[in-house]
Amino acid sequence: MSTTDFTRQTHHEFLTASSQALVDANLQLSLANVGDTLAKRNREAWETFPQSAPLRELARQIKDATLADLAGHLETLEASVRERGGEVHYAGDGDDACRIVTDILRSRGAKRVVKSKSMTTEEIHLNDALEAAGIEPIETDLGEYIVQLSKQRPSHLVAPALHLRMPEIHQLLSTDAGETLPNTPEDLCAYARTRLRDAFATADAGITGANFAVAETGTIVLISNEGNARLTVTMPKLHIAILGIEKVIPKLADLPIFLKVLARAATGQKLSIYTTLANGPRKPDELEGPDEFHVVLLDNGRTRILEGPLRESLFCIRCGACLNVCPIYRNIGGHAYGGTYSGPIGAVLTPLYDGLTNNRHLPHASSLCGACQAACPVKIAIPEMLIQLRDQLHKEPGEMHWAEAQAYGLWARSMRSPRLYRFLTWLATRTVGRVLPSGWLKKLPGPLHGWTKNRDFPAPARERFRDWWSREGME
Amino acid sequence: MNREAFLARVREAATSGLRYRVHADPTVTRAMGYSTIEEDLVARFTAEVAKVGGRPVVVPSMEAARREAAQIFRIYEPRSALCWRHPVLDRFGLTDWLRTERVTQIDSALLAPQARAEQRRDMLAADIGITSCTFALAETGSLVMAHEFGNERVASLVPPVYLAIVSREQILADLFDAFDRLGERLAKRDWPSNVTLITGPSKTGDIESKLVVGVHGPGKWHVLVVDETAGEKPAPA
Numbered sequence: 043m044s045t046t047d048f049t050r051q052t053h054h055e056f057l058t059a060s061s062q063a064l065v066d067a068n069l070q071l072s073l074a075n076v077g078d079t080l081a082k083r084n085r086e087a088w089e090t091f092p093q094s095a096p097l098r099e100l101a102r103q104i105k106d107a108t109l110a111d112l113a114g115h116l117e118t119l120e121a122s123v124r125e126r127g128g129e130v131h132y133a134g135d136g137d138d139a140c141r142i143v144t145d146i147l148r149s150r151g152a153k154r155v156v157k158s159k160s161m162t163t164e165e166i167h168l169n170d171a172l173e174a175a176g177i178e179p180i181e182t183d184l185g186e187y188i189v190q191l192s193k194q195r196p197s198h199l200v201a202p203a204l205h206l207r208m209p210e211i212h213q214l215l216s217t218d219a220g221e222t223l224p225n226t227p228e229d230l231c232a233y234a235r236t237r238l239r240d241a242f243a244t245a246d247a248g249i250t251g252a253n254f255a256v257a258e259t260g261t262i263v264l265i266s267n268e269g270n271a272r273l274t275v276t277m278p279k280l281h282i283a284i285l286g287i288e289k290v291i292p293k294l295a296d297l298p299i300f301l302k303v304l305a306r307a308a309t310g311q312k313l314s315i316y317t318t319l320a321n322g323p324r325k326p327d328e329l330e331g332p333d334e335f336h337v338v339l340l341d342n343g344r345t346r347i348l349e350g351p352l353r354e355s356l357f358c359i360r361c362g363a364c365l366n367v368c369p370i371y372r373n374i375g376g377h378a379y380g381g382t383y384s385g386p387i388g389a390v391l392t393p394l395y396d397g398l399t400n401n402r403h404l405p406h407a408s409s410l411c412g413a414c415q416a417a418c419p420v421k422i423a424i425p426e427m428l429i430q431l432r433d434q435l436h437k438e439p440g441e442m443h444w445a446e447a448q449a450y451g452l453w454a455r456s457m458r459s460p461r462l463y464r465f466l467t468w469l470a471t472r473t474v475g476r477v478l479p480s481g482w483l484k485k486l487p488g489p490l491h492g493w494t495k496n497r498d499f500p501a502p503a504r505e506r507f508r509d510w511w512s513r514e515g516m517e
Numbered sequence: 518m519n520r521e522a523f524l525a526r527v528r529e530a531a532t533s534g535l536r537y538r539v540h541a542d543p544t545v546t547r548a549m550g551y552s553t554i555e556e557d558l559v560a561r562f563t564a565e566v567a568k569v570g571g572r573p574v575v576v577p578s579m580e581a582a583r584r585e586a587a588q589i590f591r592i593y594e595p596r597s598a599l600c601w602r603h604p605v606l607d608r609f610g611l612t613d614w615l616r617t618e619r620v621t622q623i624d625s626a627l628l629a630p631q632a633r634a635e636q637r638r639d640m641l642a643a644d645i646g647i648t649s650c651t652f653a654l655a656e657t658g659s660l661v662m663a664h665e666f667g668n669e670r671v672a673s674l675v676p677p678v679y680l681a682i683v684s685r686e687q688i689l690a691d692l693f694d695a696f697d698r699l700g701e702r703l704a705k706r707d708w709p710s711n712v713t714l715i716t717g718p719s720k721t722g723d724i725e726s727k728l729v730v731g732v733h734g735p736g737k738w739h740v741l742v743v744d745e746t747a748g749e750k751p752a753p754a
């Protein structure tokens with residue numbers, strides 16, 4: 043396999059990983075597609091559907107209002123689920139959630155579960171917990187299935203196997219099949235369909251995440267293009283949905299507002315192929331659907347985010363649009379970010395969930411170009427949040443070299459004092475500006491060299507703009 | 518973690534977080550998100566179905582619908598059909614028609630008395646699924662399916678080929694309209710255990726972003742729209 047090792051790291055060395063990613067020819071080929079396909083479709087969707095502007099604003103307002111009384115909405119959700127014969131469980135963290143799920147499964151003697159794509163279960167490493175409990179998890183989204191066979195992690199929110207190329211996928215599925223499969227995407231899909239049909243028919247339980255949970259109706263909303271989410275909540279006797287508390291929306295009437303923007307943002311579709319509202323266990327006369335319905339509500343750091351200045355990151359509906367437009371993501375792919383969530387929103391979420399000092403590179407893994415915010419269906423101010431994280435990080439003791447801290451201090455003071463600013467710019471043009479004819483600083487001295495290691499820094503001009511302006515510009 | 522402690526923590530965090538609420542633009546309304554549909558709903562619906570990879574045909578009568586369905590059956594030569602029970606299908610005369618086509622009809626009437634294993638075997642073996650819908654949506658080319666006894670999910674999901682028969686009056690303009698109508702059912706406490714919106718044949722792009730249909734659900738999606746007003750109007754250009 044040509045995929046580099048960092049894709050299996052659980053904790054990252056961002057700089058090494060991204061440098062490796064940049065020279066990984068396969069990965070670069072895979073990423074080259076993203077701009078022309080997904081990102082372009084997102085842009086066209088916003089341009090050709092003028093209604094998206096008010097809808098995105100509304101979606102944002104609903105998220106904001108819901109978070110303002112989140113506990114109330116969770117209680118309503120619980121009451122609705124109970125009323126329809128389901129059960130609700132509360133998980134303070136990932137271990138809690140894994141224990142709740144494995145307990146339910148064990149007590150029913152479950153041996154094998156089918157899963158439909160869920161980043162939340164990735165976040166809590168549910169598959170590891172299931173395996174440790176002697177329960178076999180089978181991912182059923184084709185991309186997730188491939189990623190599971192490769193023993194890697196998903197590299198994109200909606201296209202988990204984006205980083206893999208045809209030869210690798212062919213090899214993985216052939217190994218799984220125990221024979222060399224024909225080498226076309228159609229044939230590989232046909233194999234997966236048959237293989238997974240068998241899994242659906244024999245699984246003891248179906249585990250899903252949720253794109254939304256409607257408090258008013260106790261509904262778990264699942265969106266997919268393949269149909270695996272539908273099979274997951276239709277064939278097995280037991281359905282367990284695991285979701286972060288931020289997934290709740292108050293009313294059934296709120297849902298179409300989100301549906302109208304989610305697929306457009308993710309893939310440029312008006313709606314994904316299948317939008318499923320799972321409303322509870324089967325009714326007594328029904329021929330299909332689960333006998334039992336469990337909803338596991340997960341905190342896992344979300345309340346810590348909810349109370350703070352980066353609360354807005356909880357608006358995220360995991361569409362992946364910010365990844366597709368991000369110049370950093372499009373160069374390094376998802377794995378280099380190291381966390382469950384990658385791209386611009388991952389650069390915000392991973393430090394929030396996993397600690398800022400553990401992930402000090404992530405807030406800097408952005409050019410702050412603003413493309414993410416422009417693409418986002420709920421207009422999350424990702425660049426601002428990254429700046430806030432950078433600011434917090436720099437206040438951590440020992441985070442910055444003294445010389446860099448001094449330079450920042452001087453910069454900050456000069457920005458507040460016109461006299462000091464004028465003096466410093468005068469000084470810069472008289473000194474560095476006069477001796478460096480090329481106009482570029484290739485290497486800053488000492489601890490400041492990090493600034494120039496991977497880029498050149500423009501040198502001060504020979505003359506200050508204000509001097510030029512007072513001499514000639516006024517005319 | 519116990520429920521009370523969990524909810525208390527959420528309540529506390531939500532209250533502290535109030536300081537960080539975002540600026541809201543009070544001028545936007547839900548009505549601004551409606552799609553504008555100028556053409557006839559049938560024309561828009563079928564155009565959208567075609568765009569997402571379905572094969573729509575508009576017919577002026579149930580008799581013409583049966584002729585079209587027969588054409589579709591010539592392509593796939595199904596031996597068994599997993600079907601809904603629905604007023605539109607009754608008007609189509611599905612049971613009699615399947616008999617003349619010599620295709621076994623599998624539906625709730627046949628399945629209900631069976632043991633689960635038998636039910637599952639029959640459902641999984643069906644060659645084609647035939648349904649109507651609860652509503653159809655012109656805006657997106659979707660079928661809205663309220664699933665309940667008689668209107669099973671598996672019909673539009675498990676067989677490799679899927680045929681939907683839609684009558685003109687079932688077509689709504691906008692996604693909002695569909696949710697308004699679902700809201701009415703909710704208010705009447707007639708809320709199904711599962712509602713699904715279908716907007717295309719099953720698809721994946723997970724292998725090198727190449728589009729492949731039929732990965733888990735049906736790869737072929739035919740939609741017959743019966744528009745009994747169509748004879749009275751000039752055909753669309």
Ligand code: SF4
Pocket residue numbers: 199307357358359360361362363364365387414417418419420421422
């Ligand atoms: S931050 Fe916005 S664009 Fe990015 S995944 Fe979340 S909702 Fe989508």
